[in-house]
Amino acid sequence: MIEFINNLPKAELHLHIEGSFEPELMFKIAQRNNIKIPYKSIKEIEEAYKFSCLQDFLDIYYQGAGVLITEQDFYDLTYSYLQKCAAQNVKHTEIMFDPQTHTHRGITFETVIKGISKACKDAEENLNVSSLLIMSYLRHLSEEDAFKTLEQSLPFKHLITAVGLDSSEKGNPPSKFKNVFEASIKQGYIPVAHAGEEGDADYVWEALDLLKIKRIDHGNNSLQDANLIKEIIKRNLALTVCPLSNTALKVVDNLKDHPLKKMLELGLNITINSDDPAYFGGQVNQNYIETQKALNLSKSQIYLLAKNSFKYSFLSEEKKEIYLLQLDEYYNNNK
Ligand code: HPA
Numbered sequence: 001m002i003e004f005i006n007n008l009p010k011a012e013l014h015l016h017i018e019g020s021f022e023p024e025l026m027f028k029i030a031q032r033n034n035i036k037i038p039y040k041s042i043k044e045i046e047e048a049y050k051f052s053c054l055q056d057f058l059d060i061y062y063q064g065a066g067v068l069i070t071e072q073d074f075y076d077l078t079y080s081y082l083q084k085c086a087a088q089n090v091k092h093t094e095i096m097f098d099p100q101t102h103t104h105r106g107i108t109f110e111t112v113i114k115g116i117s118k119a120c121k122d123a124e125e126n127l128n129v130s131s132l133l134i135m136s137y138l139r140h141l142s143e144e145d146a147f148k149t150l151e152q153s154l155p156f157k158h159l160i161t162a163v164g165l166d167s168s169e170k171g172n173p174p175s176k177f178k179n180v181f182e183a184s185i186k187q188g189y190i191p192v193a194h195a196g197e198e199g200d201a202d203y204v205w206e207a208l209d210l211l212k213i214k215r216i217d218h219g220n221n222s223l224q225d226a227n228l229i230k231e232i233i234k235r236n237l238a239l240t241v242c243p244l245s246n247t248a249l250k251v252v253d254n255l256k257d258h259p260l261k262k263m264l265e266l267g268l269n270i271t272i273n274s275d276d277p278a279y280f281g282g283q284v285n286q287n288y289i290e291t292q293k294a295l296n297l298s299k300s301q302i303y304l305l306a307k308n309s310f311k312y313s314f315l316s317e318e319k320k321e322i323y324l325l326q327l328d329e330y331y332n333n334n335k
């Protein structure tokens with residue numbers, strides 16, 4: 001089964017590039033930029049990565065991102081993640097980045113987007129991994145600040161496919177960002193949002209009805225509301241579920257209690273993703289492997305999860321078709 005998962009062609013739809021920042025690379029870039037980080041060794045960093053909730057994690061995640069200064073830093077961070085994609089048979093990835101985490105430290109939007117997008121272009125050519133970008137607004141900041149970010153993104157609109165909403169969920173409902181999402185959609189960006197990770201089902205309703213999202217990031221707490229489940233299925237929206245993130249942030253106590261299998265049985269369109277792999281103990285394949293084991297998922301369920309990852313991507317129908325054919329061929333030869 002492990003080999004079946006490792007070789008399975010798949011896409012990743014929920015990945016924060018700042019959350020892919022491995023300790024080794026963080027040390028290297030910190031040294032290069034003459035920045036002190038509050039850890040003496042990789043062991044100390046790993047010790048610090050013990051979280052009791054989302055906010056606990058976010059404090060450390062923003063601190064880690066603070067060593068990224070130059071276009072080269074953003075390039076190295078992104079290329080390093082894309083190399084991991086190639087090694088895991090991730091054929092396509094939809095990468096979130098948080099511009100405000102960097103612009104608030106005096107790094108220009110241009111530096112961030114140029115470094116990330118150049119790595120994506122090189123990986124497409126050299127590693128055969130395709131990607132697109134999701135610019136995520138930080139929900140603990142104001143809507144006005146998100147509007148500034150939208151404005152800064154416009155010269156680089158051709159490099160960005162979607163907008164997202166992440167950071168501290170509780171107390172920052174989707175309704176706070178209704179206007180900036182409306183403006184983002186007008187600019188041609190596809191809307192997605194984190195909803196129902198720590199927030200309740202009403203936050204997912206708001207994301208659907210007010211932000212008009214085309215995909216739900218996490219969405220675990222949708223299970224609180226049977227009408228919401230029906231609505232998600234009716235709108236044909238997928239949930240980008242992140243099992244190891246959920247256990248690391250205590251959204252779920254134990255992987256054996258994870259609702260993913262129940263979600264599949266309810267007919268929800270589910271995908272498996274790593275969220276912040278450097279912080280949560282595993283890349284996307286590890287998420288598949290551990291979840292399969294904990295929930296005793298069948299090969300056909302694993303196949304369905306990979307199929308959903310392409311089907312609910314924001315690729316063109318033609319490109320989806322190519323990847324889906326590759327996946328079907330793999331499955332027929334290995335089931
Ligand atoms: O899992 C997450 N939730 C909210 N914000 C985030 N930013 C990075 N990862 C996350």
Ligand SMILES: [Zn+2]
Binds near residue numbers: 014
């Ligand atoms: Zn996330």
